[in-house]
Amino acid sequence: MLRKGHSVLPGFGLTLGYSTLYLSLIVLLPLAALAASVSHMTWEQFWSAVADERAIASYRLTVFTAAAAAATNAVFGFTVAWCLARYRFPGRRWMDAVIDLPFALPTAVSGIVLTAVYSPGGWLGAWAAKAGLKIAYTPAGIVLAMVFIGLPFVVRMVAPAIEDLDPEIEEAAASLGAGRLRTFTHVLLPALVPSLTTGFALAFARGLGEYGSVIFIAGNMPMHTEITSLLIVTKLDQYDYAAATSIALVMLAASFLLLLSINLLQSRYSRRYGGSW
Amino acid sequence: MRPTEPRWMRAVLICCAAAFLTLVLLVPLAAVFVEALRKGAAVYWRNVSDAATIDALLLTLFTAAIAMPLNALFGVAAAWAVARFDFRGKNLLVTLIDLPFAVSPVISGLVFVLLLGSHTLVGGWLAEHGVRVIFAVPGVVLATLFVTFPYVARELIPLMQEQGSEDEQAAVTLGANGWHTFRRVTLPRIRWALLYGLILANARAIGEFGAVSVVSGHIRGSTNTLPLHVEILYNEYNSTGAFAVASLLTLFALATIAVKNILEWKMRRSRAAAEGRG
Numbered sequence: 001m002l003r004k005g006h007s008v009l010p011g012f013g014l015t016l017g018y019s020t021l022y023l024s025l026i027v028l029l030p031l032a033a034l035a036a037s038v039s040h041m042t043w044e045q046f047w048s049a050v051a052d053e054r055a056i057a058s059y060r061l062t063v064f065t066a067a068a069a070a071a072t073n074a075v076f077g078f079t080v081a082w083c084l085a086r087y088r089f090p091g092r093r094w095m096d097a098v099i100d101l102p103f104a105l106p107t108a109v110s111g112i113v114l115t116a117v118y119s120p121g122g123w124l125g126a127w128a129a130k131a132g133l134k135i136a137y138t139p140a141g142i143v144l145a146m147v148f149i150g151l152p153f154v155v156r157m158v159a160p161a162i163e164d165l166d167p168e169i170e171e172a173a174a175s176l177g178a179g180r181l182r183t184f185t186h187v188l189l190p191a192l193v194p195s196l197t198t199g200f201a202l203a204f205a206r207g208l209g210e211y212g213s214v215i216f217i218a219g220n221m222p223m224h225t226e227i228t229s230l231l232i233v234t235k236l237d238q239y240d241y242a243a244a245t246s247i248a249l250v251m252l253a254a255s256f257l258l259l260l261s262i263n264l265l266q267s268r269y270s271r272r273y274g275g276s277w
Numbered sequence: 278m279r280p281t282e283p284r285w286m287r288a289v290l291i292c293c294a295a296a297f298l299t300l301v302l303l304v305p306l307a308a309v310f311v312e313a314l315r316k317g318a319a320v321y322w323r324n325v326s327d328a329a330t331i332d333a334l335l336l337t338l339f340t341a342a343i344a345m346p347l348n349a350l351f352g353v354a355a356a357w358a359v360a361r362f363d364f365r366g367k368n369l370l371v372t373l374i375d376l377p378f379a380v381s382p383v384i385s386g387l388v389f390v391l392l393l394g395s396h397t398l399v400g401g402w403l404a405e406h407g408v409r410v411i412f413a414v415p416g417v418v419l420a421t422l423f424v425t426f427p428y429v430a431r432e433l434i435p436l437m438q439e440q441g442s443e444d445e446q447a448a449v450t451l452g453a454n455g456w457h458t459f460r461r462v463t464l465p466r467i468r469w470a471l472l473y474g475l476i477l478a479n480a481r482a483i484g485e486f487g488a489v490s491v492v493s494g495h496i497r498g499s500t501n502t503l504p505l506h507v508e509i510l511y512n513e514y515n516s517t518g519a520f521a522v523a524s525l526l527t528l529f530a531l532a533t534i535a536v537k538n539i540l541e542w543k544m545r546r547s548r549a550a551a552e553g554r555g
């Protein structure tokens with residue numbers, strides 16, 4: 001018997017049966033197809049696809065840019081979250097609402113508009129060009145796109161944690177003679193490290209898999225500005241299903257591991273991350 | 278009184294935050310509309326009312342119209358099973374529901390190509406019978422169902438767990454049948470959260486790019502959703518056209534954010550009311 005205990009409520013078999021069926025058809029079966037196609041391959045086939053020079057260059061680029069973007073978001077996202085949680089100022093509600101823009105805006109739109117703004121002829125790209133910086137069509141552009149889509153993860157993770165800080169701790173620190181900076185670095189920041197780490201990891205995970213907003217601004221030069229997601233699509237376009245599947249499996253394994261560690265982190269400091277975008 | 282930073286420090290931090298958000302979010306947001314209207318309102322209108330744009334819009338709405346009821350049905354069923362009963366494998370089920378969030382967009386499309394592409398067993402059989410899934414509309418719908426899968430269930434499960442089942446048990450004990458209990462007791466208490474989950478899922482359905490791009494094959498007018506149409510126009514160097522279509526999607530995104538904020542307010546209020554009553 002699957003069911004434990006007794007409830008007077010009806011509908012157990014129907015709802016569980018339907019959920020399981022729908023889950024199997026829409027999610028599990030397609031993922032199983034990925035595993036099945038890999039199992040048809042020989043080890044040499046798999047290895048030559050995933051350890052290919054171009055594939056390795058794409059992993060390096062993707063991991064490096066996603067980490068740089070998540071780090072940028074950890075710093076500025078923290079600042080934004082701090083202002084939203086602690087201060088009352090004109091425009092605060094607008095600031096709060098606009099944080100969700102990257103969640104709501106289709107990635108293709110953010111991709112083309114970031115390219116337009118930050119390419120050498122664009123509004124901000126022209127300024128950067130004068131300063132000798134090239135953003136669009138370089139790894140810096142990829143980082144920018146990943147900063148854009150990762151920002152809400154950090155802000156929405158950290159702001160509630162800042163609000164939850166117990167005021168008495170700060171008062172105690174202040175009354176014991178700690179300055180404001182010392183209170184922040186020694187008392188507040190350590191309490192916020194778990195949520196900041198989780199926000200960083202979520203933004204990093206999102207950056208690793210991001211496709212739409214990155215491909216327009218990246219330039220997509222093999223070995224230089226080609227992210228792993230794009231390499232998978234390129235292999236598919238060439239009907240090289242074996243290579244596409246192998247590289248996808250590496251990526252899938254990486255993001256599962258990452259999200260598993262995020263879940264462990266979260267269950268330790270249990271707090272559901274706000275919103276599910 | 279909670280200690281706080283000196284006034285100048287607060288001002289510096291707020292300015293830093295505002296400058297960062299302006300560079301990353303606000304300037305691009307404004308640029309969508311400026312670029313779309315660069316050649317004037319008449320060209321904008323022509324781009325927006327172009328036959329290919331309308332086709333893409335219709336496919337996008339069609340896909341969302343299939344995905345939303347299925348998401349609502351699955352979300353409610355899963356939440357009812359998980360939040361109202363104890364059974365073996367419950368934690369596994371909850372974990373598996375989140376799975377699509379861990380899969381990157383391109384891979385979400387790839388798995389359907391591997392399952393149903395014409396080179397596969399199932400896909401080959403379907404093709405013999407004249408059914409095309411991959412590089413056709415059904416593929417776009419399936420990929421959308423995959424990427425929007427967790428949203429509603431994720432909102433409803435924690436809410437219904439928190440609410441508990443006393444009221445529903447009372448209704449059933451007093452002789453109401455299951456459907457009646459759900460409609461009269463459960464639904465009024467979860468409607469805002471249900472709508473919230475659907476709004477998030479809908480935004481994703483309409484905006485999804487990577488997964489849909491992989492399964493669509495980019496056939497103009499037949500498997501082209503709005504985001505894919507943006508890409509096609511952009512790659513044809515029709516930047517004004519691409520931004521005109523993008524501006525439609527941006528307006529939709531802004532509307533989503535507005536509705537989301539209203540629903541968050543409604544949910545806070547109904548939670549406060551429930552606490553007041555309890």
